[in-house]
Structures are given as C-alpha cells and as structure tokens.
Amino acid sequence: MPELPEVEVVRRGLATLVPGRRISGVTVHHPRPVRRHLPGPDDFAARLQGEVFDQPRRRGKYLWLPLADGDAVLAHLGMSGQFRWHTPDAATADLRGEVPVHRHERVTFDLDDGSRLVFCDQRMFGGLSISDGGAELPAEIAHIGVDPFDPAYDLDRAVATMRRRRTQVKRALLDQTVVSGIGNIYADEALWRARLHWGRATDTLSRAKTYELLGHAADVMAEALAVGGTSFDALYVNVNGESGDLNIDVERVEGSRVLERRDWQCRASVLRRQAILWSDLARRALTEQLDGPTCSVAHRRNCGSRIMRGATCA
Structure with a gap:
C-alpha cells in the first residue's frame, strides 16, 4: 500500500497542475471507486461539474483536493490507486482514439484547459468521495494523527503516547492515531535501524529508544521523499507514471x-x-x-x- 512518501509525491505533482483548474466534466467508469460517496456515482459527477480545484493537501496516507466552494474531493490510493495527468494534446488524442485508454481508468476529470486528471486503480481498494466542508480538513479523517512532516507534529507527545500503549511496537507504529503515514515498509525499516523486534511491548521501551525509533521512521520517509518514493511496487507512481528510486532490502523487511x-x-x-x-x-x-x-x-x-x-x- 502506498505510504506517506508515495502519497506526498503524488500531492506534490498535483500541486503543480490542478490549482485553479475548473472541472468541465466528470466520468465515473466504475462505481466501486466512488462507493464511499453514498449518493452514488451520478451525484458525484454532477456535484463536481464547474467546481475549481485549490491547492492539494495531505494528512498521513490520505490526500484531498480542496474546492473553491469549501468542499473537497477526498482520496485514498488503497493498494494500487494512481492519479495520472494527461496534457491537452494527450487528452485530445485520447478522445480521437489515437491513444489506448488505460485499462484501469476509473474516474476521469475533464478540465477547462483541455487537460484531464485520471484516477486509475487496478485492485479498486482505493477510492474518491466528496467531503462537505472538507477543504481545510475533511471530517472523515480528522481523527488521524499528524505526521512527522506536519508543522503541528509534536514528537514529545508522540513518544509519550506510544509508551502508554499496551501493544506490540509495530502495531503502535502502524496506528494512524499515534503518528500517521507509517505503513509496513517504513515501519519495518525503522525497526531494523533501531534494532527492535516488531513484537516488543511498547510499555517496555525506554524514552530514549522510542525517540530513536520515531526518528528512524521520519528519516527513512524523508529519504524516500528525496528520491520520489519507494521502488518496492511498480504501481507506486507519480502523476507522470514514474516510480520512485528508494530500494529497501526485502530481506530485512521481514x-x-x-x-x-x-x-x-x-x-x-x-x-x-x-x-x-x-x-x-x-x-x-x-x-x-x-x-x-x-x-x-x-x-x-x-x-x-x-x-x-x-x-x-x-
């Protein structure tokens, strides 16, 4: 599953492309990716007609595209979700049938300059929904903790929260209410660097060891961000379809x-x-x-x- 670095790479890509673009039309090719929008696919498409995208934002593994009216398109990439950008020339070629449609294209946003934003998802565990009044922070993800790259991140509080938990250390790392954005890949790498067993009880960790562990988690995610995310799965791509270059040794992931x-x-x-x-x-x-x-x-x-x-x- 794409984790914080991979989602942040997508957000950064969208941030250079979608702000200020008006949606001229939305096509939902399959209903499953918009299943969390309870009124249904037709309502999803109709409500977004004419809306204007603002600066994309992220919390943990969730990404949202704020709209000028104060609502937002909330996105979770699931295991294989991707946002792909088609320039006006490429979008025109698509319409003429000169370029094959992506076989996993699920939702298409046609924009006012002729470009297209396409949500693709092979396994369809991800999805899109409209969050009413969610431009600043969608209510659906307000319970999720901040991540190490958020200005509001409080390391001291995160350390204290983790040490109070009565669970295994890896479970605590994956608990998105403690520190968000960490998934299996980066949790395992952080544990490896801290020389900690994944099953160690959190209430047996010293304060210094917990600081070290969370520091490693932040470090490895920062390293991944610097090279565009991990290369662990070919489905983890940016808006141009390019994979990251971080290569974590699979031997030590387990x-x-x-x-x-x-x-x-x-x-x-x-x-x-x-x-x-x-x-x-x-x-x-x-x-x-x-x-x-x-x-x-x-x-x-x-x-x-x-x-x-x-x-x-x-």
Whole structure:
C-alpha cells in the first residue's frame, strides 16, 4: 500500500497542475471507486461539474483536493490507486482514439484547459468521495494523527503516547492515531535501524529508544521523499507514471537478518526471498516439507519473521 512518501509525491505533482483548474466534466467508469460517496456515482459527477480545484493537501496516507466552494474531493490510493495527468494534446488524442485508454481508468476529470486528471486503480481498494466542508480538513479523517512532516507534529507527545500503549511496537507504529503515514515498509525499516523486534511491548521501551525509533521512521520517509518514493511496487507512481528510486532490502523487511546476525541456522531462511510474497497455502506446504523439530516460541520471537513463523528448523 502506498505510504506517506508515495502519497506526498503524488500531492506534490498535483500541486503543480490542478490549482485553479475548473472541472468541465466528470466520468465515473466504475462505481466501486466512488462507493464511499453514498449518493452514488451520478451525484458525484454532477456535484463536481464547474467546481475549481485549490491547492492539494495531505494528512498521513490520505490526500484531498480542496474546492473553491469549501468542499473537497477526498482520496485514498488503497493498494494500487494512481492519479495520472494527461496534457491537452494527450487528452485530445485520447478522445480521437489515437491513444489506448488505460485499462484501469476509473474516474476521469475533464478540465477547462483541455487537460484531464485520471484516477486509475487496478485492485479498486482505493477510492474518491466528496467531503462537505472538507477543504481545510475533511471530517472523515480528522481523527488521524499528524505526521512527522506536519508543522503541528509534536514528537514529545508522540513518544509519550506510544509508551502508554499496551501493544506490540509495530502495531503502535502502524496506528494512524499515534503518528500517521507509517505503513509496513517504513515501519519495518525503522525497526531494523533501531534494532527492535516488531513484537516488543511498547510499555517496555525506554524514552530514549522510542525517540530513536520515531526518528528512524521520519528519516527513512524523508529519504524516500528525496528520491520520489519507494521502488518496492511498480504501481507506486507519480502523476507522470514514474516510480520512485528508494530500494529497501526485502530481506530485512521481514526481520530475517536478525536471525542471521545471531548466527542461528534456520533452513527456512534459505527461502526467505521467495517466501515474502507467498500465500498461506504455500507457507504451510513449505513447513510440511522441511525436516527437524518445530521452532520454539523463543526462536519464533527472536527470528522476527512473521512470514516464516512456525516453520521447522534443522
């Protein structure tokens, strides 16, 4: 799922293109991406007719396009959502049938200068909706905490909140009400840099370690922003269809190097690269094929791999 850096890259791209553009027409090609707009696709299209876009904004993983009348188009990219920009020449070529329509095009905004803003979503877990009076901050996401790049971000408060939670540290990192914008990719990288196991209880963390962890989370997201986001998934693209350049080592995304660092010899770790994206069925089959006693609870915890947890070891 696109996380803060990938969504911020999209916001920055839109910020150079849509402010001041008037919507001349909206076409909803599939109803699912506007399912959160309860009045339906026809109402979604009709209400946006003639509206003018203002400066795009973001909180955490949510993006919204404020409108001049005080409302906003609220967007969540889900797993594969994209905003793609078509220049007036490209949009005209589209209309003439000279350019094939994107197969996952879901909603099209025709703008007054002849350009087009297209929302594409292969898996359709993302979506768009109209937030009444949401230009400043949509009520639908007002409960979400601020992120490390928001001027209102209070690191001291975030540290205190995390240490009060009685949960696992990774769960706390993913809790968008504590610090928003952090997802699996950057949470795992921050934990790796802080040398923390994902299952560590938050109320056992020292204040200094919590500061260090949140600092790493901010650092890795800043690094991703500097290079246009992660290259982990080809669906994470900017408005021009270009992927980012951050390449996070998939071996340590699941904590498998913790196992290597302590010199444990886990036969299942040999296949960790392939196992990262395997289904539960494939993992069960692998478990049945390997020899040796079942991993102990201590080994499972220290291994740090939620994918290979329970696999057998030599």
